[in-house]
Amino acid sequence: MPETWKPKDAADVASAVGDALSAGKSLELIGGGSRRGFGRPVEADVVLDLSALTEVLTYQPEELILAVAPGARLAEIEAMLGERGQQLAFEPPDFGPLWGLPAGRGTIGGLVMTGRGGPRRLSAGGPRDHCLGVKGVNGFGEAFAAGGRVVKNVTGFDLTKLITGSFGTLCAATELTLKVLPAASDAATLVLVGLSDEAAMSVMSKALGSSAQVSSAAHLPADIARASSVPEIVGQSAAVTLLRLEGVRPSVTARVAHLADTLQALGPQALLGREQSVALWKEIADAAWFAGGGDTVVWKLSVPPSKGAAVGARLAGELSGRCYYDWGGGGIWLELPGADDAHAAHVRRVLNEVVAGDGHATLMRAPDAVRGTEDVFQPLAPALAALTRRVQQQFDPQGIFNPGRMYGGL
Structure with missing residues (x-):
């Protein structure tokens, strides 16, 4: 079992990263731990637990701005926004029950780093479209800030969009600034x-x-x-x-x-x-119909909406599974019986036959052993894999943050 470090504030996070660098140790970053079943299993020397960083740093309802520490619970933030008639418009899902965990454990940090939005994706965008700024510590042990606390902030390269959805492989976030919007009456x-x-x-x-x-x-x-x-x-x-x-x-x-x-x-x-x-x-x-787990595996496929039925119905029929369609048919939730490879070869073969390079498949739930050997995310083309590696080198040259969480060797 790896040891656990639990920093109390942003300064502690910087110190912890510096200590890890000095000792040559890798770090698994967690908040509430509810998303550990998403992505490849991480084998790290130390668990860096950010759950104590829960402060609401800035909330300006009139400016539609919210800045919070990464360990803040999503359920509590949504309740706070609801009291002011506001919301996170990208409709963040709660996948805890999908992985057999209680609802309501997810944190803002986990939400932003996994980058998943809900059914309003086509009209409101996803977390990447609503994250305005990130403060954190990079793989050099340096504190940095990207973006800011204003809605219009496009000076230079938009690092916040790069960090959002990176599964904690680029930095240890200590503050996240989000755009909030009025909730529909x-x-x-x-x-x-x-x-x-x-x-x-x-x-x-x-x-x-x-x-x-x-x-x-x-x-x-x-x-x-x-x-x-x-x-x-x-x-x-x-x-x-x-x-x-x-x-x-x-x-x-x-x-x-x-x-x-x-x-x-x-x-x-x-x-x-x-x-x-x-x-x-x-x-x-929340993909509530597939909650609890059992022996089944769950995929989320993204395809052109016009091809949704051709992919979803075919895979559900051929593999004795069940599916439903979100995002106007472009988002397919697919539950299948368990298999040693989670049916990855079959799923990706059908996806390629129907939409070629115009779609991707993400393994949302499978046993650790399967997620450790199969590609959880759509395999990267060589040029994109090389670019991904270069980006990581710029943020985390020693690869101490969540090693292997998204792709083997990264």
């Missing part, structure tokens, strides 16, 4: 009942491109819909295609009515109000 979800996967892809594309300002679109095949916690979805006893609209109530009401009228020829419809919508889209964001 109302929301509704138009439900189209009984569409095939192929028909749903076309409908979602049409709706997202319409004047209705659809903020999210997803499709749940019948087996997934029946497992929802939302009674109005379970009661349909069929596949459901979901179109979410958000804003002020008069606008939402008018846009829903127009969209429902436009799509009425496609068959039965239902409408979810705000409370049911919130519950349903959280299930979609």
Whole structure:
């Protein structure tokens, strides 16, 4: 078991990194530890536990700016923002239950470093689009700051976008500045009942491109819909295609009515109000239907939306799995029976056959032994792998931060 160092503040983090460099030790960076099952297993000499760095450093609601230490719990930050009618608009998911852990343990640091957003991705972007600044310690033991605490900050190279989604392989973050936005005062979800996967892809594309300002679109095949916690979805006893609209109530009401009228020829419809919508889209964001684990493995695929059904339905059928579609069909959540290689060869072969280089597959859940031998993330092309290596050399030449977390040898 590696020893654990638990710094109390940013100065302690810098000291810890300096000590690791002097001793030639590698560091596994964790906050709440809820995302350890994401990425390749890290074999490091020391666990650098940042969970004590929980301070809200700056919150300026009128300026839409929030700066926090990386160990701040996401659930607490969202509750604080909610009290002021604000939100993290990229709809951060809680994947703890996906990996068999309790909900609510995730931290802001883990959220930013893994870089995953929710169903509002197409309309609001992801964490990379909302992270304005990062302070931290690089692999030279030097404290640095990138970006800032203003919404318009584009001077020079945008290091915050590089660090966001880097899985802690470039630096130990000590402060993260995020853009926050007003939360919509109302929301509704138009439900189209009984569409095939192929028909749903076309409908979602049409709706997202319409004047209705659809903020999210997803499709749940019948087996997934029946497992929802939302009674109005379970009661349909069929596949459901979901179109979410958000804003002020008069606008939402008018846009829903127009969209429902436009799509009425496609068959039965239902409408979810705000409370049911919130519950349903959280299930979609968190991949709640695949929570708990067992012996199954979970993949998240990204493809052109028009090809979603061709990839998802084929893989679910060929490998006796189940899937659902987010991001208008472009994001496919796929649960499969366990296998020694997590079906990686099959998944990536089908992906290549259908979309060639226009898609990627991420292994979201598998046993440590599998994640240690298979590519968790889409393999990098040689030129991109060389660029990734050069970037890491600039930040962390000795490779002390989360070695091997994303790719073997990096």
